[in-house]
Amino acid sequence: MKMKKILVISLLAVFGVYLAEVLFKLDFGRQFFQQGVKDFYLITSPIKLQVANTVTAIVVNFRGFDTLGEVTVLFLATTAMGSILYKGRHQLGERTVLFSGSRIVTTGSRLLFPAIILLGAYVFIHGHLTPGGGFQGGVIIATGFLLMLMAYADYTVSHVVLSVVESLAGITFATIGLLGMLHGGSFLQDFLPNGSLNDLLSGGIIPIIYIAVGFKVGAELTGLIYTALNEKD
Amino acid sequence: MKEILYYTWGAIVSFVVAFSVGITYMGLNRKITARVQNRYGPPWYQNFIDVIKLYSKKTSIHHGVMHHMGPAFIMVTAVVSLLVIPILNGNKFFPNLNFQGDLIFLLYIMVFGPLGMALGAGQTGNPNSAIGVTRGLSQMAGFEIPWVMALVALMIQYKTTSIVDLMNVQVESGRWLMFSSPFAFLAAVMAMLGMFRYAPFDIVGAPQELASGPMSENGGKYLFVMMSAGSVFTFAKLTLYVDIFMGGADNLIILVVKTFTLYLIPMLYGITSPRYRTEQSVRWFWGWPSFFGLLAILQAALF
Amino acid sequence: MNFTLFDLKIVEYSFFITAILVIMIGLYGALVKKSLIKVVIGLSIFDSGINLLLISIGYITSGTAPIFSPALVKDMPLTLENIKKLSEGMVDPVPQALVLTAIVIGFGVTAVALSLVIRLYRHHQTLNIDEIKNLKW
């Protein structure tokens, strides 16, 4: 057992040293490469797309395909979790949280819940303007549900609703991509008017996609939590 | 047609000669053996009497086709090898088939008969006959090795596989091969001991212990043919030895003298020997005789 | 060798050093710890270390967030030159975008891993990784 520890530590040490040796050749804090894609993104995003948040522009537009994949990964994670923890037809596990929180907790949760949802919605709607976006917003929404689930022993979320939301959001994303293809010739191509920088309605398809993503992530994470919560045999 | 008649006539004559000489030898064998063992023994012509007796006996049973044919098989070996072996130097009187066969053919035809007879013996259903056959075949695998080694040594030394050529070599040089290839001769003689199946190699027939023996199911005409074949074959073998080792013979008298001298070897060795078990005899043949055979081959190959 | 641990560079490279340390800690957890939960946590930490490294690659000394917020662009026309000038002071947005994706993916994997842990516990009634080896050779 000791041997294993020593082995692993020495392996990791070698690994770390080699990694560090190479990384230390980088001039930290400066750009390491002559001409990368980031310059193009930084210029095109505000000028052409009218999107203030360059990261969002990259995530949803330039590398939107990645995001589609990412959404798929989440979707698959829920499906996978459902499949892995599936117990059989008409069998739903018991809740692992068996009792509700104290009154303070429940009341506080009930109070906070709409605010959290609202915050989440705000974050994903303003994804292209401020830091944040669909994922972040979705996570916040899921947090709200988590709070409720933890606070109440009998709080339930409808699987059907979650699934419908999830699917619809995903379909929206994919359909927008296909519409872009119909419109401009390439998948996920921007086909809506871009508006002007820092307007809520700017950035073409970015807000729509981010809203879809927000819904999707929210629904999926909620679903994940809910599945994990109903785990007890 | 004439040729065939000529050959047939030759064959019959050589057969008669071989038969009478061979059967006499066998009679003499009995006599000599008896004398050595301090017995009086039968007269030398006893075997003639036996043969005639057997021929005139009525044969009432046989055990089936193979059994019936067995003696004919062994006769084939005796007669055909006699025909292939030149009897006298320069093929006087008995040219027979000397040019049509060679030593290797001879080696194989000599097996033909015993195998056929073995089949006949097998069909009798007598267990002892099968036991005898297995012993005989095993022993054959033993003595054939030095025998072939000796022959191969001669063949490569004189670059021929023909008996006639070997005889001519001796006539021309005036030296018997038993002197120019002594090891080959030694090996061949040792193999001959096995070939004649006299003691110590007589476990095949096992005349004393196996009261029934391989031959015991045969009687009358079958035994007659077998006995005659045995005598003819004895003569044929001896003639072969004389031909290839002792310079052949110019006339029948010399042939008889030479063959009888040669015949004394297995006979006397046999009288004075106890008996080997099968595996012992097999191993014996693969021992010294084969060693001499090897020496003979080396001598032939190197010099 | 231009990596000198006791140089002043160590401060500059603290991001990298931290990231590598986090990676190593995570790996250590994943490779040595017996509890499946700890293994998953280790993997998660490893993931975070990588993300940290990824983010720090895009860092530019005293750079701003790559957001053309109203405050930033309020009194200049959106010309190419202006944007270029602004963008030079911004950190690289690409690693940030990548990290976003990587985090989500890491999350998905962790979720699957945890659900597998639940299944394993159900099946083996233990979380010790050394006892869970029905399948071997």
Place this chain on the structure above:
Amino acid sequence: MNMIYILFTLMFGGAILTFLAHKVSGLLRDTLFVLTVLASTVLFYTKIHTGDTVDFSISGLSLQWGINAYGRIFSMIVLGLGVMASFYSVSYMKGKERLGYFYFNFLISLMSMMGILMSHDLVSFFIFWEMMTWSSYFIVIYNGKNVQRSGINYIIFSALGAYAMLMAIVMVYAHTQSLMIPDMMQAFPFFPAAYKIWLPILFLTAFTVKAAMMPLHVWAPDAYADSPMAYTSVFSGALSKMGIYGMIMVFVTMVNYLPDDTWFRETIAWLGAITAIMATLWAIAQDDARKLLAWSSVAQLGYIITGVAVGTPLAMLSALFLSVMHALFKATLFMAVGAIEKQTGTTKFTEVTGLIRKMPWTFISSLLAIIGLAGIPPLGGFVGKWMLYESLINSNHYILVIAIFFASTSAFLYCYKFLFGFFLGQEEKEWEHVKEAPALMVLPMIIMATLLLVFGVFPGIVLKPIDLGMQTLGYSTTAGTFWSMSGLFNEWGNQIMMRPLAYAIGGTFLFFLIILTVKGFKETRYVTTKDISSSGEVPLEHENLTFSEGFYQPFLRAVCPVMKRRMMTYYQGFGQGMEAFFDYLRRVYSGNGQTYAIYVIVFVVILLLFKNSLFG
């Protein structure tokens, strides 16, 4: 469409149709099977002439099929045996299960053998070679669970050989950019020295496996013994000859160009001789006829290999002639065993005796075949043996000839055992019901046994096509110098005339047979084998006095030192050692996920540590 295509289409289509017909009706299946073989034989001999070729290409590899005179020698064996065995198997296999499967593989193996003979390029040669392997393999394992071990052995060794050949083929291909066998032969003298050594070795590995040469023979006895006898006749008679076919080509086209080919030839020749000796001894020790014949096949192939390796024209002639003869007599014998198995249900000498009067035709054909096998004149076996000895003596292989002679003398032992064990000995009540095998089974045997006799007296019939084939291989004609229609000559000018000798033998035999028969014809009557004078006791009805256990005990005691060691034990030891090693090795898959993860890190670290030497 070219006739060659039609031939293969016919055989392949016939195989598939036969397979399918199995589901429909047995009669249709049998008819189709026999028809396919017959039709392809007729087609081959009427429509396809020496020198016909077709060219085509697959994936940029240009390939060629055709037939030359050399291939024709072996096609004679393949198709001749094929026809005989097909008739035989229709009757032999009657009532067994999975016949579609059997016939399918039977036809495929016939087809692939023809393919081997007709391939002028290495790829199709290899393909057909492998098809032959697996089709025969599927027949070897036809007999159920007990024969799996032999099947696996067979396939392992065959694959070993085939892979060696594949390696040689790609070496040739890489070097000459051509797959044609003639191209290879032409280019061979200019190959680099290492290739010159390795190519023959690799090819010979492949061929000697099929020809069951010494260190690679261990599959053969079991495989021959365990496949259905109807196929074994082809298996041992024709399929093993494919190895000889290849070996001869290797020796003629490659070994000749080795810088020093003597040691090579000597080694192979000696291996062949040792094979012959050891296999003969093992054959003597067998109690099961199938095993006995199987070992005997190995021994016979040993002679042939020796002849091939010696490689003088006479030796080659003898090897080819022996190949044909071996096909004839070994097929006859296997068929006889099959007939006995069919009629009695066993092939053990210790169980069945005294069949001579119940199965006379089987007996006669096996008698003739045994005489041929033992090499006793005037049958075909003798002719081949004679040429082999003469060639060995003529080419100064003195010790070798002794070895061969020893093997062939010892062969008498098992020859007798075969005949005695089945046909002679006491007739038993147990086997009274046994009848002669059906005509379809007996007829092929009789035909082949007769052919053996004819070829023995007139060896020229067979030697003529062989001579033509050897001319294709670059030998000058041997007709007249080494053989005439019924005479044989050696290099020193000694001769042997088969016809007068055969007449002498036949005449003497008949003469004395007549004497024996005519004299006292009336009073000599048949008595049963129970009616014997065994030490004065007459055995009772239920007493079986046949001697069959430990038949050659004394002899085996004499030779036991050399039989203590079996090649198989070494292979098994090797196999077990390997398996233990594998078992040890596969423990790297420890089953612990964490260990696997550590492997990953170890791998990374190793790569990092050696990055400069690996990717520098």
Place this chain on the structure above:
Amino acid sequence: MVGSPVLFIAVPLLAAFLIPLLGMVWKESIRILPGLVLLYMLVLAITLLEQVMHTGTIVEILAGWKPPWGINLVFSPFTGILATLMILMGFIIWIYSYRFKNVDFEEAKKYFILFMMLVTGSVGIVLTGDIFNQFVFIEITSISAYALTAFYKHRDSAEASFKYLMVGSLSSMFLLLAIILIYSQLGTLNMADIASKAHLMKPEFKILAVIFFIVGLGIEAEIFPLNGWVPDAYAQAPGPVGAAFAGIVVKAGVYALIRIIFTLFDVSGTHQFLIVIGLTTMIISEMAAIRQDRLKRMLAYSSLGQMGLVLVAFGIGTEEGIFAAMFLLINHAIGKSLLFLSGSYLVYNSADKYISETNGMGKFLPVTSFLFALGALAVVGMPPFSGFWGKFFMMSAAAHANMLLIIALILSVSLIELVYYFRVINRIYFYKKESHITPKKPTVNAVIAMATLGVIILIIGFYPDLISGYLHQASQALLDKGKYIQDVLSTGQLLTH
């Protein structure tokens, strides 16, 4: 115009999102829809492949941004063939598993979604021209694979899946590290762009990136010390999923590894490394395979060995070698899938899937057994089945490259392979059935799927020219790095509608 390469990704994703909705309305749709999607993809793939063969590589840009700014999909002869193969295998496996989990709607739904995403992810890995995007697709594939591995509840599948996940997540981490290193040096993620700028990288970065790529992708490509999870995962996954692993997923991993080594960097020694690691993988896994007593584990190890062979063939690096490697790849996909598909019926009703439990199945499941034997013959490389050609081309490529020792090694390993396959065939046909096993008759759709694979094996075996033309173009496409860069960076061809 049927469509463009992006539809290979977009359509199945759309369908995957749709399935839960449609499933609420019409239960059968969860089975039919993936099939329709896969069929559509197959038609599309074949059409595009035909087109590509004549007009050259299709480069599809996404979101309207040209490379290197946007992500792009490259449908070259090389990637096209692989994608087509994967989709074909996916479709056949879909046919096979059409009745899968017939009674349990929820499970079936998840199975089909995951399976479809497994195929899609693999196709994405092959088609994409962006390393980060490739990473995303690798994750999509992996997560589906984890879930599918753990699909059966009553087996040790979770254990297998957890091992897979552990090693797999390490893989993704290393990939990310490699991507970080590349990005830090070049500021770009597009493969063609990286390839064209690779000389600008500092060598130590390049080597480190290559090492991380080799480790990360090596896990997906199942090279030796990184493949501990493979036998467990293959053996514990449901039969069709095992087939998909062998026929689809591992191909994607090998593709990614090959792409990195052949196109992205010019690091010397990688080819030799491929050969060495391929040989090691092959030898060790075949040695392990021969000692297995469970059917699926044996098949899994055998699959590893075959992939090692493929890597060796790629490592030879000549056009001939790549051609051979592609041939082997296709043969392995078809043959090994057939083995998994038919093999899982042979041991259907046995708990432990011992090889001995296939005894005598030849009598009860004649078709399945026959197809299994066919697959085994093909995988072993017996002529005249498809495997032989691959092996032969591989050998001759190696011989041309003067690697005779490698040929000898491969052949001796093939011998081992032959032994264990024939042992199974023997058992199937000639042993007596074990009494406690009740054979399970394959469903009609399963028979159709397996028979299709069998027919493909025979067709390719007898007529390899059918695919060899494509493969030649594919191998040229892989080797011609300059053309790849040019195709991608000069936008390629914009599809019009």
